[in-house]
Amino acid sequence: MKYVDEFRDGRLIESAAKEIRRLADPGRHYRIMEVCGGHTHAIYRYGLKDLLPENIELVHGPGCPVCVLPMGRVDDGLDIAETSGAIFTAFGDMMRVPGSKGSPLEYKARGMDVRMVYSPLDALKIARQNPDRDVFFFAIGFETTAPSTALTLRQAKAIGVENFSVFSNHVTIIPAIRAILDSPDMRLDAFIGPGHVSTVIGCRPYEFIARDHGTPVVVSGFEPLDLMQSIVMILHQLNEGRSEVENQYARVVPWEGNLPALRALAEVFTLRPYFEWRGLGFISQSALGLSPAYAAFDAEVRYEVPGVRVTDPKAAQCGEVLKGVLKPHQCKLFGKECTPEHPIGALMVSSEGACAAEFQYRFRIEELEILEQ
Ligand code: SF4
Numbered sequence: 002m003k004y005v006d007e008f009r010d011g012r013l014i015e016s017a018a019k020e021i022r023r024l025a026d027p028g029r030h031y032r033i034m035e036v037c038g039g040h041t042h043a044i045y046r047y048g049l050k051d052l053l054p055e056n057i058e059l060v061h062g063p064g065c066p067v068c069v070l071p072m073g074r075v076d077d078g079l080d081i082a083e084t085s086g087a088i089f090t091a092f093g094d095m096m097r098v099p100g101s102k103g104s105p106l107e108y109k110a111r112g113m114d115v116r117m118v119y120s121p122l123d124a125l126k127i128a129r130q131n132p133d134r135d136v137f138f139f140a141i142g143f144e145t146t147a148p149s150t151a152l153t154l155r156q157a158k159a160i161g162v163e164n165f166s167v168f169s170n171h172v173t174i175i176p177a178i179r180a181i182l183d184s185p186d187m188r189l190d191a192f193i194g195p196g197h198v199s200t201v202i203g204c205r206p207y208e209f210i211a212r213d214h215g216t217p218v219v220v221s222g223f224e225p226l227d228l229m230q231s232i233v234m235i236l237h238q239l240n241e242g243r244s245e246v247e248n249q250y251a252r253v254v255p256w257e258g259n260l261p262a263l264r265a266l267a268e269v270f271t272l273r274p275y276f277e278w279r280g281l282g283f284i285s286q287s288a289l290g291l292s293p294a295y296a297a298f299d300a301e302v303r304y305e306v307p308g309v310r311v312t313d314p315k316a317a318q319c320g321e322v323l324k325g326v327l328k329p330h331q332c333k334l335f336g337k338e339c340t341p342e343h344p345i346g347a348l349m350v351s352s353e354g355a356c357a358a359e360f361q362y363r364f365r366i367e368e369l370e371i372l373e374q
Contacts, residue, residue: 005224007226008222008224008225008226008227009047009224009225009226010226013226014052014225014226014229015052017226017229017230017232017233018052018053018229020233021052021053021054021057021229021232021233021236022054024233024236024237024240025054025056025057025236026056026240027054027056029056030056030058031056031057031058031190031191031236031239032058032060032188032189032190033057033058033059033060033189033190033191033192033193033232033235034059034060034061034062034181034189034191034192034193034325035059035060035061035062035064035192035193035221035228036062036063036064036174036178036192036193036194036195037062037064037193037194037195037196037197037198037353038064038065038066038068038351038352038353038354038355039064039195039196039197039223039353040064040193040195040196040221040223040228041061041062041064041065041353041354041355041358042352042353042358043223043224043225043228044059044228044358045358045359045361045362045363046358046362047225047228048362049225049228049229052229053232057232060189060325061322061325061328061329061355062178062181062192062325063177063181063278063280063281063323063324064143064174064177064195064198064353065347065348065351065353065354065355066094066141066142066143066146066170066172066351066353067094067095067098067141067347067350067351067353067354068279068319068323068346068347068348068351068353068354068355069172069177069278069279069280069281069323070098070141070170070279070347071277071278071279071310071311072099072100072101072279072311072312072313073277073308073309073310073311074170074277075095075098075099075100075104075105076100076101076102076307076309076311077168077306077307077308077309078091078137078139078168078170078300079100079102079103079105079108079113080307080309081137081168081300081304081305081306081307082108082113082114082115082137083108083113084304085135085137085304086134086135087114087134087135087136087137087166088114088115088116088127088128088131088134088135088136088137089105089108089113089114089115089116089137089139090115090116090117090118090123090124090127090136090137090138090139091105091115091117091118091138091139091141092117092118092119092141092142092146093117093119094141094350094351094352094353095139095141096115096117097344097350098347098350098351099344099345099346099347099350100311101309101311105139114134118138120149120153121138121140121149121150121153121154121167122149122152122153122156124136124138124153124165125138125153125156125157125162125165128157128162128164128165129162131164132164133164134164135164135165135166136164136165136166137166137167137168137300138150138153138165138166138167138168139168139170140167140168140169140170140171141170141171142171142172143171143172143173143174143195143197143198144171144173144174144198144201144202144262144266145197145198145200145201146171147171147201147266147270147289148201148259148262148265148266150167150169150171150269151262151265151266151268151269151270152265153167154167154269154291154295154298155265155268155269157298158295158297158298163297165298166298166299166300166303166304167291167298167299167300168300168301169270169288169289169290169291169299169300169301170288171270171288171289172276172278172287172288172289173272173286173287173288173289174195174198174202175202175206175207176284176285176286176287177278177281177284177287178192178207178210179284180278180281180282180284180287181281181324181325182210182214182216184324186324186326187324187325187326189216189325190216190217190235190239191216191217191218191219191235191238191239192207192210192216192217192218192219193219193221193228193231193232193235194207194218194219194220194221194246195220196220196221196222196223196227196250196253196254199220199248199250199254199258200253200254200255200258200259201258201259201262201263201266202258202263203254203255203256203257203258203259204218204220204246204248204254204256204258205246205256205257205258207220207246208246210246211244211245211246212244214244215244216244217235217238217239217243217244217245217246217247218245218246218247219231219234219235219238219246219247219248219249220246220247220248220249220250220254221249221250222249222250222252222253227249227250230249231249234247234249266289268292268294269291269292269294269295270289270290270291270292271289271290271291271292271293272286272287272288272289272290273286273287273288273289273290274286275287276288277310278323279313279319279320279323279347280319280320280321280322280323280324281320281323281324313345313346314334314345316333316334316338317332317334317339317345317346318331318332318333318334319332319346319347319348322348322355322356323348323355328359329348329355329356329358329359329360330359330363330364332356334346335356335359335360335364336360336364339356340360341357341360341361344357
């Protein structure tokens with residue numbers, strides 16, 4: 002564990018914080034978006050905001066795959082499994098995500114066969130163990146998890162598993178970043194680029210952000226020192242008038258990405274013309290559907306999809322939080338009607354959700370401190 006320990010070394014983190022204070026212009030307000038939900042979680046978990054000067058604002062981005070899924074897609078997946086009698090499988094992150102008639106766990110409590118899996122391969126295994134039942138995998142995630150779905154589908158095809166299908170909700174990060182950059186109410190000075198997604202897509206796809214928008218991008222790791230160092234790199238770029246893509250996470254992220262994974266994605270998936278994102282609306286070419294070669298495994302071909310569109314409860318401000326316009330605690334429901342125990346929006350469910358992270362690492366601690374006084 003020596004390697005990780007060094008990235009959590011308090012003295013190194015404090016010296017990075019000093020460097021940030023030295024580099025930050027006190028007359029300027031910096032807005033830096035961390036795109037990835039894993040970064041949001043790490044920022045709250047390690048209390049990094051408390052180490053930054055007040056004029057550096059971290060804006061949470063849309064990189065939590067469960068959070069950007071509109072409620073209608075959750076309803077669609079649950080409806081397909083319920084009416085067809087298929088076994089519903091999904092990652093643990095999905096289990097408590099509310100649909101309009103309940104979460105997968107609530108459907109399970111009502112008697113539906115819902116099973117949590119750790120990988121799509123587990124879902125395929127369930128299909129092979131239950132040849133007389135249809136098994137349906139509710140796939141979510143960015144380019145980080147899409148390759149594991151692609152490789153599972155390759156395997157299902159190779160061994161001819163006929164009772165297995167995938168309901169793909171995989172999304173791609175670049176169109177979402179484009180939508181944020183085009184949003185008139187959003188001013189950003191820089192991006193902390195997503196570490197997990199970049200292990201697959203590499204750094205090259207972010208070059209348009211630096212070139213066309215003059216906005217620096219630093220792809221970052223997830224340890225506290227990674228994030229502090231990434232902010233140092235961003236401030237150097239801003240102070241020197243540069244806008245480039247830099248790779249702080251070079252120990253994991255190859256500049257050109259993971260070519261075998263990208264090939265698997267290109268074979269199994271095709272870009273959908275449009276897909277709805279919670280908070281960002283319909284974004285063209287932003288999601289992955291199964292390619293015609295894998296139509297036999299496509300739940301949207303095999304079953305009738307209701308195509309439900311559900312708006313979030315009126316008072317819920319998930320969309321504004323996802324776009325970085327509001328901080329989680331600025332939502333009217335935060336910590337009152339909406340808590341991790343009784344979530345109203347998916348941002349309060351997923352470990353990568355900004356609301357869950359703020360509630361767990363800030364709100365709850367502040368509440369405990371008040372109780373102890
Ligand atoms: S507190 Fe709940 S309702 Fe409000 S933005 Fe967060 S998840 Fe959505």
